[in-house]
Every structure is written in structure tokens, then in C-alpha cells.
Amino acid sequence: MKNSHLIIKLLSMALFALAISACSSTTKVESDLGLKGAPDWVNEGTNILNSKDGRLFHGVGSSSPTGDMALQKSVADDRARAEVAKILSSYMDVVSNDYMSSAKAGGTNISEEAVSRQIKAVTKVNLTGAKIIGNWRDPKTNVIYSIAELDMKQVKNTLAGTQEMNDDLRRYIETSADNIFDRIAKEKK
Numbered sequence: 127m128k129n130s131h132l133i134i135k136l137l138s139m140a141l142f143a144l145a146i147s148a149c150s151s152t153t154k155v156e157s158d159l160g161l162k163g164a165p166d167w168v169n170e171g172t173n174i175l176n177s178k179d180g181r182l183f184h185g186v187g188s189s190s191p192t193g194d195m196a197l198q199k200s201v202a203d204d205r206a207r208a209e210v211a212k213i214l215s216s217y218m219d220v221v222s223n224d225y226m227s228s229a230k231a232g233g234t235n236i237s238e239e240a241v242s243r244q245i246k247a248v249t250k251v252n253l254t255g256a257k258i259i260g261n262w263r264d265p266k267t268n269v270i271y272s273i274a275e276l277d278m279k280q281v282k283n284t285l286a287g288t289q290e291m292n293d294d295l296r297r298y299i300e301t302s303a304d305n306i307f308d309r310i311a312k313e314k315k
Contacts, residue, residue: 165262168271172209174217176311181278181304183217185209185256191268198270203258206274210256214276218246221306225298255280278307 161168173184187205192198222242256276263270285291285299 161264167273168262172213174213174311174314176308181307183210183213183276185274186271188269188271199261202270202272206258206272207256210274210276217310221299224306225295
């Protein structure tokens with residue numbers, strides 16, 4: 127029991143440190159492209175947000191004209207999913223670091239490599255739940271923009287069903303995932 131409290135404290139501290147570095151260095155997209163007539167999501171770019179619709183990871187991708195509209199849309203969709211992958215990966219790094227800090231603070235001896243492998247596997251599985259929720263073509267440039275969305279509920283459901291995950295890590299995520307998400311979303315504003 128004492129060890130798990132230490133693990134949780136150490137993981138929290140490490141994830142906080144990672145959250146700060148992740149927010150400053152990874153998926154930075156211009157927050158206002160200034161495209162007249164574009165949907166808000168195009169101008170806002172990739173984002174993590176807590177809204178009335180839930181806790182959401184939004185990835186925005188684009189593709190210049192290729193001569194094949196279907197291919198161009200597919201490229202924009204893939205780039206939007208890649209943006210979701212980046213922000214989800216950054217989020218899961220924060221979760222992992224918070225957990226590791228907490229575990230170590232509680233005196234638990236855990237393998238950082240094992241936790242990292244578990245988190246990466248869960249991140250890959252979750253990306254299958256990212257869906258394209260919109261497209262927009264700029265009438266002036268013919269650039270196509272796509273937005274992909276992944277709901278935090280989907281992430282948590284996937285985590286709950288993962289057999290390879292350490293039980294302590296699973297419990298930590300169940301109790302802390304939303305708070306970590308809210309903290310990161312607030313920091314990004």
C-alpha cells in the first residue's frame with residue numbers, strides 16, 4: 127500500500143514535468159491561420175479541449191492540390207489522424223510520467239520501460255478510434271483541411287480492456303486521466 131502511494135506521487139510529479147515540456151515542444155500548430163470563411167476548427171488547428179461535447183483530442187491536417195481530389199482528401203485525413211497521434215502520445219507521456227513519479231514516491235520498484243511499452247501499445251490501439259469529423263476545401267487555394275477527433279471516453283474504454291496493462295497503472299489512469307486531461311487543456315488556453 128505504501129509503495130503504491132509513493133508510485134502515484136512520483137508519477138504525478140514526472141507527468142507534470144512532462145506535461146509542461148510536452149505543451150511547449152510538440153504539436154504546435156498555428157492557432158489562427160486567419161483563413162476567411164474557414165470553419166473555426168481550421169483556424170484553431172490541432173487542439174486538446176474540454177467542451178460540452180466531452181474531453182476531445184482534435185487533429186487538423188491539410189493537403190495541397192494533387193490533381194486527384196480523392197487522394198488529396200485521403201492525405202489530409204491521414205495528416206489529421208497523425209496530429210491526433212501526436213497529441214495523444216504527448217498526453218499519455220504525461221500520464222506515464224505522473225504514474226512513475228507517484229510509484230517511486232510510494233517506494234514501489236517499477237520498470238519505466240515496461241510502463242512505457244504499455245502506454246505506447248495503448249496509444250496505438252486508441253488511434254483506431256480516431257475518426258474524421260469534417261473536411262473543408264479552401265476555394266481560393268483548393269487546399270483540403272480535415273479534422274480528426276478522438277474522445278477521452280474512447281481512450282479510457284480502450285485502457286480498461288487492455289490485458290497487458292499493470293493493474294496499478296490501470297487504476298491510476300482510471301482515477302487520474304480526466305484530471306490530467308483537464309490540467310493540460312487548461313494550460314493550452
